[in-house]
Amino acid sequence: MRILLQFPEGLKEKALEYSRKLEAEGNEVFVSASPTYGACDLAIDEAKAIKAEKLVHYGHAEFHHVDFNVEYVFYTVDAPMDILERSLEQLKPFRTIGLVTTVQHVHQLEKAREFYESRGKEVIIGRPYGFAKQKGQILGCDIGSAASIDSKVDAHVYFGGGIFHPLGAVLHTSKPFLAIEPFTNTIEFMDHYREKYRKRSRGKIAASVDAKKFGIVVSTKNGQHNMNLAKLLKERIESSGFEAAILVSNNVDFQSLENMREFDAFVNTACPRIAVDDITRIGRPMLSANELMEVLTLREKK
Ligand code: SF4
Numbered sequence: 001m002r003i004l005l006q007f008p009e010g011l012k013e014k015a016l017e018y019s020r021k022l023e024a025e026g027n028e029v030f031v032s033a034s035p036t037y038g039a040c041d042l043a044i045d046e047a048k049a050i051k052a053e054k055l056v057h058y059g060h061a062e063f064h065h066v067d068f069n070v071e072y073v074f075y076t077v078d079a080p081m082d083i084l085e086r087s088l089e090q091l092k093p094f095r096t097i098g099l100v101t102t103v104q105h106v107h108q109l110e111k112a113r114e115f116y117e118s119r120g121k122e123v124i125i126g127r128p129y130g131f132a133k134q135k136g137q138i139l140g141c142d143i144g145s146a147a148s149i150d151s152k153v154d155a156h157v158y159f160g161g162g163i164f165h166p167l168g169a170v171l172h173t174s175k176p177f178l179a180i181e182p183f184t185n186t187i188e189f190m191d192h193y194r195e196k197y198r199k200r201s202r203g204k205i206a207a208s209v210d211a212k213k214f215g216i217v218v219s220t221k222n223g224q225h226n227m228n229l230a231k232l233l234k235e236r237i238e239s240s241g242f243e244a245a246i247l248v249s250n251n252v253d254f255q256s257l258e259n260m261r262e263f264d265a266f267v268n269t270a271c272p273r274i275a276v277d278d279i280t281r282i283g284r285p286m287l288s289a290n291e292l293m294e295v296l297t298l299r300e301k302k
Contacts, residue, residue: 004052006032006043008059011075018058033253040131040138040271041065042070049207061103061133063223078181078195079160084115087157087180087187093175094154100138100169103159112159124149133221140273143169150175153301158190166190168273171197193234197276204285208295209302211264211285214244217252219270226269233267233289240296251278252279267292 013200019029032043039060047055125136129144155176157164237244265285268275275288
């Protein structure tokens with residue numbers, strides 16, 4: 001069988017090892033060298049271009065159904081859990097805690113639950129909204145496992161690497177949020193990010209109130225494509241008396257957007273985290289759809 005392999009950046013170093021294994025089984029194997037952001041970003045066009053019969057996507061769970069033969073190969077990581085003992089000090093004031101993690105460690109959540117319950121805590125593990133598939137799992141764009149239990153817990157606990165995944169959950173919850181990073185051996189509350197990002201959002205809205213020309217960014221990535229939203233936003237902008245164009249690309253490239261000097265502000269309909277994490281990569285405001293609505297409402301009141 002002709003197969004295209006796709007790896008997230010952290011697993012690309014294993015490309016040769018995996019392709020040789022599949023070749024030894026009699027397959028004709030190719031490897032995608034494009035950047036890969038998640039299962040929202042399947043290399044289906046590349047697979048079709050080389051007439052592959054299957055895409056093997058490593059490191060992420062299924063995001064949503066696509067009309068192509070895709071095999072998802074999970075990559076679980078056993079993170080050291082002895083750090084949980086140290087977190088008890090920070091969690092002393094909280095009786096009921098919610099646990100979340102990434103797909104790589106979701107198999108360790110039950111062990112974490114057992115640990116905290118044996119120390120007198122009540123533990124709740126929530127369900128994602130839909131893009132993430134497993135209980136307690138969060139993605140940068142699916143924080144349901146934390147947000148759905150926010151009213152029931154005294155604090156949230158994230159166990160896993162980095163702050164990309166928990167940051168979305170922090171911004172969409174209201175309770176104290178403890179991040180336990182077993183690889184760097186750090187434990188810290190992330191609550192201060194709420195005010196920081198609220199300020200950033202208010203800054204973007206203030207910087208857009210005089211904008212007249214908007215570029216609406218649409219990604220062609222399978223799990224990020226939202227042309228319907230882009231069209232609605234364009235109509236809404238135009239009905240307020242301003243101009244808008246829909247800008248289509250597979251990978252949102254900030255330098256290319258910078259070169260589009262006509263636009264006073266951009267609106268993101270692709271990965272929702274672009275309008276949160278990447279706004280310092282461009283000199284003009286990059287608004288979310290909700291922020292655009294606030295801008296237009298403010299303009300109408302003027
Ligand atoms: S956060 Fe963005 S990159 Fe990650 S899975 Fe969601 S849409 Fe894809």
